Amino acid sequence: MITRLIADDIRHLGTGAHFLACTIDPMSVFSYADMIEETMKERRLMLVDAADLAPDDLVVAVGMVSHGFTFADMPPAGDEFVGCVEAIEATMGQQVRGIYPLAAASINGMVPAMVALQMSLPVIDADPMGRVFPLISQTTLNLAAIPIGPIALMGVAGDRAVVEVGDAQRAETLVRSLVTDLGGWAATAMYPCAAAQLRQHGIPGSVSRMIRIGEVLDSDRPTRWKHQHIARLLGAKRITNVRVVDIEGASRPSDVAVSALPSSISLVDEESGQVVRLEIQNEIVLVLVDGGTAAAIPDIVSLVNTDDGTVVDLSDIREGDALDVVIFDAAPPWYREDGLRLAGPRAFGIPLDHPRQGS
Amino acid sequence: MRVAMRLRGTACTTVVVDGLRVACRARESSRASLRSSLDEALERLRREFGPAGISDITVDVGQELAGAKRSSVLVVRISPRAPVDDSHVLRLPPAAAPSVTRIMYVAGGHDMRGRSLTSLALESFREQLSTLPSEDVAGVAITSVGSLVSPEHEMRAADAVLSLHGDARVCVSSDFPSRAFRDRESNAIVNSSLMRHGETVAALLREVGARHFPGIPLFFAKGDGGRESMARLPMLPISGLAPEPAMHVVGGAALAGVSDGEVALCTDDGVRIGRVSGGIPVERSASRRIDHRGVSSDTTLLNPLSENHELRATVPRVVVDLRSARSKTLPLNLVPTLTTDHDTALVGAAVAPMTAWIDRMVTVSGRADLERAQRIAEDDAESAVVQLGASPAQTRIVQSTAYAMPYGDSNIIRIRVQAAEKPSALDQPSSARNSNDDS
Numbered sequence: 106m107i108t109r110l111i112a113d114d115i116r117h118l119g120t121g122a123h124f125l126a127c128t129i130d131p132m133s134v135f136s137y138a139d140m141i142e143e144t145m146k147e148r149r150l151m152l153v154d155a156a157d158l159a160p161d162d163l164v165v166a167v168g169m170v171s172h173g174f175t176f177a178d179m180p181p182a183g184d185e186f187v188g189c190v191e192a193i194e195a196t197m198g199q200q201v202r203g204i205y206p207l208a209a210a211s212i213n214g215m216v217p218a219m220v221a222l223q224m225s226l227p228v229i230d231a232d233p234m235g236r237v238f239p240l241i242s243q244t245t246l247n248l249a250a251i252p253i254g255p256i257a258l259m260g261v262a263g264d265r266a267v268v269e270v271g272d273a274q275r276a277e278t279l280v281r282s283l284v285t286d287l288g289g290w291a292a293t294a295m296y297p298c299a300a301a302q303l304r305q306h307g308i309p310g311s312v313s314r315m316i317r318i319g320e321v322l323d324s325d326r327p328t329r330w331k332h333q334h335i336a337r338l339l340g341a342k343r344i345t346n347v348r349v350v351d352i353e354g355a356s357r358p359s360d361v362a363v364s365a366l367p368s369s370i371s372l373v374d375e376e377s378g379q380v381v382r383l384e385i386q387n388e389i390v391l392v393l394v395d396g397g398t399a400a401a402i403p404d405i406v407s408l409v410n411t412d413d414g415t416v417v418d419l420s421d422i423r424e425g426d427a428l429d430v431v432i433f434d435a436a437p438p439w440y441r442e443d444g445l446r447l448a449g450p451r452a453f454g455i456p457l458d459h460p461r462q463g464s
Numbered sequence: 465m466r467v468a469m470r471l472r473g474t475a476c477t478t479v480v481v482d483g484l485r486v487a488c489r490a491r492e493s494s495r496a497s498l499r500s501s502l503d504e505a506l507e508r509l510r511r512e513f514g515p516a517g518i519s520d521i522t523v524d525v526g527q528e529l530a531g532a533k534r535s536s537v538l539v540v541r542i543s544p545r546a547p548v549d550d551s552h553v554l555r556l557p558p559a560a561a562p563s564v565t566r567i568m569y570v571a572g573g574h575d576m577r578g579r580s581l582t583s584l585a586l587e588s589f590r591e592q593l594s595t596l597p598s599e600d601v602a603g604v605a606i607t608s609v610g611s612l613v614s615p616e617h618e619m620r621a622a623d624a625v626l627s628l629h630g631d632a633r634v635c636v637s638s639d640f641p642s643r644a645f646r647d648r649e650s651n652a653i654v655n656s657s658l659m660r661h662g663e664t665v666a667a668l669l670r671e672v673g674a675r676h677f678p679g680i681p682l683f684f685a686k687g688d689g690g691r692e693s694m695a696r697l698p699m700l701p702i703s704g705l706a707p708e709p710a711m712h713v714v715g716g717a718a719l720a721g722v723s724d725g726e727v728a729l730c731t732d733d734g735v736r737i738g739r740v741s742g743g744i745p746v747e748r749s750a751s752r753r754i755d756h757r758g759v760s761s762d763t764t765l766l767n768p769l770s771e772n773h774e775l776r777a778t779v780p781r782v783v784v785d786l787r788s789a790r791s792k793t794l795p796l797n798l799v800p801t802l803t804t805d806h807d808t809a810l811v812g813a814a815v816a817p818m819t820a821w822i823d824r825m826v827t828v829s830g831r832a833d834l835e836r837a838q839r840i841a842e843d844d845a846e847s848a849v850v851q852l853g854a855s856p857a858q859t860r861i862v863q864s865t866a867y868a869m870p871y872g873d874s875n876i877i878r879i880r881v882q883a884a885e886k887p888s889a890l891d892q893p894s895s896a897r898n899s900n901d902d903s
Binding site for chain 2: 132139140144175177179183219261263285288387413419420425
């Protein structure tokens with residue numbers, strides 16, 4: 106299906122992108138949404154299914170890889186992603202026909218729209234994560250053995266690199282070290298593949314899902330309606346109206362494979378006395394309720410304000426805040442044995458099996 | 465006794481508070497000029513309470529600043545490269561945009577480890593500056609990529625401005641801790657545009673205050689629910705731009721003798737909910753809520769009461785009824801616990817404690833290192849409160865958080881600490897509620 110996106114869609118896309126990665130400061134998302142809406146005044150932005158492209162069409166994932174800074178800290182000059190896509194075209198000797206997000210959440214859910222406008226290409230309604238994971242190797246394309254490389258990178262200072270690498274784990278090491286020296290973030294283009302491969306191994310509908318989430322949360326309807334519709338849309342369960350009682354930094358030893366020190370948030374239901382603990386390492390990786398596992402990565406966990414249904418920005422949480430914890434399933438491939446091995450709790454240094462493992 | 469004062473146009477309104485008891489209700493002095501109104505109000509207070517009867521004065525300058533004509537501001541953006549097209553130019557928030565006359569791009573900036581991304585293009589910046597007339601450089605807001613880690617390029621650019629335009633009011637974004645370039649820049653622009661007026665207001669208050677109460681400590685009310693020395697208003701006017709929501713919460717809680725819990729403010733415009741912890745409002749990053757005044761951090765915001773707000777018996781709650789017509793029932797079956805005609809925002813300003821913030825990124829190598837860094841930040845925050853005039857034994861940590869930034873360097877932690885004085889007023893809630901309740 107081919108859809109022309111309008112400015113409202115971009116606003117909703119931003120809200121949905123923030124909802125799906127509430128641990129990440131949303132300023133980059135909001136700033137990018139502004140830029141995209143401005144550019145859309147003069148250009149058309151099309152959202153297509155992978156099936157709308159010819160099977161052999163070359164498509165490529167674009168996304169920001171961060172190691173310290175984001176676009177909000179360090180705004181891009183604007184030619185970074187186009188430069189990366191052009192570098193992929195030059196390396197592969199083939200024109201790119203469609204752009205898809207490296208992760209359908211946070212800033213990487215927004216970037217393809219801008220790149221597509223700049224290059225007059227369509228955005229493909231699919232991605233290889235169905236959420237955001239910290240590692241570029243944590244993709245369904247990697248599960249399907251589709252090469253991650255060549256990878257093109259460009260930093261804020263205009264420095265460029267093309268990494269010709271096939272193994273995604275090796276790519277993670279190389280790209281992460283380059284990103285640090287490129288300034289803290291790099292625009293990247295990776296996982297160049299045929300549209301048919303993305304159709305078969307990507308997660309379909311992940312861009313339009315962000316828009317649908319945003320439509321609910323941005324609506325003028327009562328908060329209760331928003332909570333109910335989000336739960337219905339995503340098949341989510343909610344832990345409602347729990348109050349933050351403790352925020353703890355460096356709460357666990359960190360794992361070398363996944364950057365960022367773990368943090369924890371403890372919440373309590375003041376009426377039932379139920380204690381909820383969120384373990385955070387880039388993303389919310391574990392939810393414990395009275396010591397039992399209520400959710401574990403790759404489950405998707407988001408936080409919304411109990412009172413107004415807005416997405417909670419993790420850095421803006423204060424002790425005493427009342428939150429709803431929203432938990433829902435990631436895409437089905439992540440619950441396969443190989444999916445859980447790549448992106449389950451143990452991949453984040455948590456010595457637990459996912460509740461579905463062994464069942 | 466402590467005095468709180470609100471400036472509005474040429475009028476000023478005063479309240480006198482003794483501990484938590486309102487000793488003198490809100491009274492307005494409205495003369496042909498603000499100076500005359502201030503003279504009248506302070507003369508009256510001196511007559512009634514004597515020159516030694518008033519311990520300090522806290523002024524809500526928010527409406528005065530909000531109504532002031534803002535200075536024009538030159539915006540200096542320091543980053544490795546300028547935007548390549550119009551669509552990548554960072555948009556200015558509505559609160560900041562009207563003051564901006566020009567945006568200048570200068571090569572420079574630092575990465576998260578504090579390493580220079582590119583050399584600061586100081587010579588070409590100086591050349592551009594030298595061609596500008598002084599009126600275009602009345603206010604200058606300088607924001608550099610990475611300045612939260614290293615403000616070096618911002619400081620060097622500020623020195624360059626002042627060496628050529630000594631009268632410019634220069635503001636660097638690293639004075640407003642936030643990771644986001646846009647937040648820091650917006651604060652720097654609004655602050656810079658208000659600095660001249662902040663100087664004028666502070667000078668007037670000092671002069672008139674000294675005439676009636678020589679040597680009296682003067683403060684201004686801040687958006688985080690605290691107060692700060694008037695001497696700082698010329699440098700940080702943005703802190704005093706929107707104190708009223710916070711002061712309503714402080715005042716409502718103080719009048720009810722509650723220092724922890726929810727405060728529901730019921731006015732003719734509806735019910736809004738805030739929260740106090742230790743007598744101080746819980747603040748928010750206001751930029752996330754698109755605050756029209758451009759205050760982007762350390763600001764108290766009140767949320768409208770929604771049907772989803774669960775009124776739990778376990779949470780202490782003050783319901784302050786400030787409506788002009790009180791015969792109607794309140795929404796969601798709220799029952800007023802305090803019915804008052806007092807000016808709660810001014811009462812809040814009178815009892816507000818001195819507050820200070822530390823917000824910094826630190827590199828740590830483990831939990832022990834983190835705890836040490838957090839303790840240092842807490843000591844620094846308490847020292848800052850002492851520097852404002854509090855006794856060293858009368859300071860406290862209101863909140864102290866340390867968290868890793870998602871997708872950041874695993875060794876870099878952001879530490880935020882708020883410290884405050886222990887106001888004697890808040891230590892003695894006793895029977896204050898009854899004495900202030902008009903019902």
